[in-house]
Amino acid sequence: MSLRYLSARLAQQIDDELMSAAGAFSLDQLMELAGLACAQTLAKTYDKDKYKRVLVCCGPGNQGGDGLVAARHLSMFGYKPTIYMPKPGSKDIYERLHTQCKNMSIPTLGSDEDSLRGALKSSDVVLDAIFGFSFKGPIRAPFDAALPMLSASSLPIVSVDIPSGWDVEAGNEAGVGLNPDVLVSLTAPKEGVRAFRGQHFLGGRFVPRSLEEKFSLNLPAYPGYEQIVDITEATQKL
């Protein structure tokens, strides 16, 4: 039985069920575990001695929150993260997560293009937490300008859940999305990343078996007590 790829609608439904009264998870919990998995994926693939300076790009939604959590953990791991978050989300949680980063002396760029351009020159790797599974095109400002700049930098990119600019179901058909080297899918991979051919990890080890069975997710076994699992082989044999 192979891993199930999720439609945008199913991904949303699983999130909703986890955070419903019955599921009982708080956004704080899920975001903490998701962001930790993102940071661990980057740490596993880009050694901190060679790729110390991480540009963490955060979008305005929950994906951006995952990015803020990841930035904090990366700092704990000994990386030097910098946050690019030109459109901070309005939920209270993003402000708290951002304060936690500031308390770790993690700098945040100005939202202008020059700041981003300068930061790309002094970064070793990008964590792309701009758009997640609720993304619907077209890509709006300032990200319409930012994505091409990230691509042009030729820095290695680790994308969270869905590479930014890709349609959650149709993938990068339009050709305007990032081309990450590494992808960390959360909960289960999305339809749009079937064609992704880089290194692929899965994080979000918090789906109860009952929910996994209800939606026939056929999740892979995570090793030991790890929060991430390499699914490159499982997703590319098709």
Added chain:
Amino acid sequence: MSLRYLSARLAQQIDDELMSAAGAFSLDQLMELAGLACAQTLAKTYDKDKYKRVLVCCGPGNQGGDGLVAARHLSMFGYKPTIYMPKPGSKDIYERLHTQCKNMSIPTLGSDEDSLRGALKSSDVVLDAIFGFSFKGPIRAPFDAALPMLSASSLPIVSVDIPSGWDVEAGNEAGVGLNPDVLVSLTAPKEGVRAFRGQHFLGGRFVPRSLEEKFSLNLPAYPGYEQIVDITEATQKL
């Protein structure tokens, strides 16, 4: 510079600062990371093939919350946890964490002594999350009866933060506490565990450098992206 051992008061102050408006952490976040570290410590020290059945003993305070989080992660790791929580805490978060465990089909014992006695016979290892750093004796019912039963079971015990029954500063002077094989201290070890001579881990990798410096904690380096670090040697060379 050696690791600092915390008084009960200082442990409380660090917790308060982390969760203050300035620290910006939510209890959900810290408990998730603490409970994950507890589960990982047990998984690192007691192999799931030989020690599958874990009796997770939860007290009425935040320590019990850590235990509930750990039970959930242990279940994710492939263990078979059972919860003993005869005095559930009243905070809403404990109820949510307990619901998450129920959704994972993790059973909870009745609060009577016979249930505990029976469960001890069919468990391989105990996770002791009964009393934490805010514990003040004397030990009240039903834990005054439960602790001797846990000790008499001769099951291996992994204690969280402070072995239950130990004074947070004076340790097990009164001799009524558990004698765990493994201890996972959270944030930093407490004064009372200076004399602990089992395997000792540290978890709670979320203290910002500024807070670490303010209180001269001299925390050890965690390996890679791990959430726990073995401090047995560092704490026993004194």
